[in-house]
Amino acid sequence: MECQECHIRPATLHLTNVINGQKTEMHVCEQCAKENGYVSYGQEGYSLHNLLSGLFHMNPSSIQDHKQFSQSSTALACPKCGLSYHEFTRVGKFGCASCYETFEDNLNPIFRRVHSGNTKHEGKIPKRMGSGIEKKRKIAAYRESMQEYIQAEEFEKAAEIRDKIRLLEQQEEEES
């Protein structure tokens, strides 16, 4: 079988990728796999190459929501800095803040693997944009505990929290 990328060398790597339940197979030579960042070799230790490429042949759950390998994302590029998605997976680095938005759909699996399953920031907030975000976090936390009270059928407590949420939401509207 010849490599489906270069059509010159024989395909020595057979990668399986599951997208939205659709199984696609890739047959590539080592060199193309390396050049396209599907796999990496000889790199010592912990590199993003390994992590990104690992997505193609590691546990299926992380592959499933990894929509990266569709036709459209091969051509995807950041409008601000010009970094292509392809280049991003090869180098493993972002070019600017807008890259995060541009590649948004593909980032969760990467972050999950790098940060032991985490995808959402829980830390410091810049002072100047602080109060709004703080409020949103509070509302989100209230919503969660409201759900818990509802589940436990403690409706009075749930209602109390609902009022707190309303108050915060009102404040937010007044400010904006």
Added chain:
Amino acid sequence: MSLENFMSDAISPWMKENGPDCDIVMSSRIRLARNFENRSFPLIAKAEELDDVLEFFQENYQDTAFDQQGALQFIRIADLSPIEKKVLVEKHLISPHLTEHAEEAGVLLSESEQVSIMVNEEDHLRIQLYLPGFQLQKTLNEAFKVDDWLEQKITYAFDEERGYLTTCPTNVGTGLRASVMMHLPALTMTHQMNRLTPAINQLGLVVRGIYGEGSEAQGNIYQISNQITLGKSEQDIVEDLESVVSQLIEQERQARETLTEELSIQLEDRIFRSYGTLRYSRIIESKEAATCLSDVRLGIDLGYIEDMPQSILNELMVLIQPGFLQRYAKRSLSGRERDVLRASLIRERMHLENN
């Protein structure tokens, strides 16, 4: 203040002070990665864009002062000689990466050498703050103060969901790397580090040697740091690291006790042989020097050696590095010349303490 201040002393002023648990933890460090909101990250930014960032720092922060840290000096890396660059790297005030991109890079250093803000490193800003001994919480608080201060003039690249946006996905979120430098001779001698390192890695922390190459830790000096930056608050990251470091301190103390109880004379012999080597050798390679320095430092901590400051390990570990030696000689040196000068500097330094 001139560049000379940063070059002349092998140890930064803060290292001469004793911090908590300083018999084992040499220093605590917090690093925050930050970027400007509307600029390409240094990796792909054009030279003019990076120049703008340097200009911004020069204009806004040169000769300002921050809090207790003394005056801040902005240095363009391109203005440094190769040896001066090496010296700043060996003192851990700048990273090797910064010197590799010297053309467009700079650093804002405080007089105390506790604050170092690297400009146009992998990220636009790498804020570093050091304190002596084991005090990560305080170091974090101090680093936050610097962060807040910079934020008065800089709009950071920040996203509600993802946090502080960084060049590398491994830094996103908090942009925080918290680390401690630990001297762990007894755990190394008793081969326990081989067992402990994988266990610590399992907890999402990284253990590595600071000096030397590959997995070896020259001078038995290790750096322990967090790996995960996203999905945990800075507070939690620091607390998790603290709890592992506390356990390591405990284990090291136990191993030292066991050694002194069970191998007292062998240990004493080893310490004084190393002492003799440092005191009298005429040629010494950095690896041997590091081993001997570690032994002598242990001897000081355990009370075998008196009249020597604990900081001798911190100081001489930096002093015996190639950059510092060449800075001292004011020229580049061959390997053999370095070994001779190293031996002579160590002898001189130890003589100074004993007189």
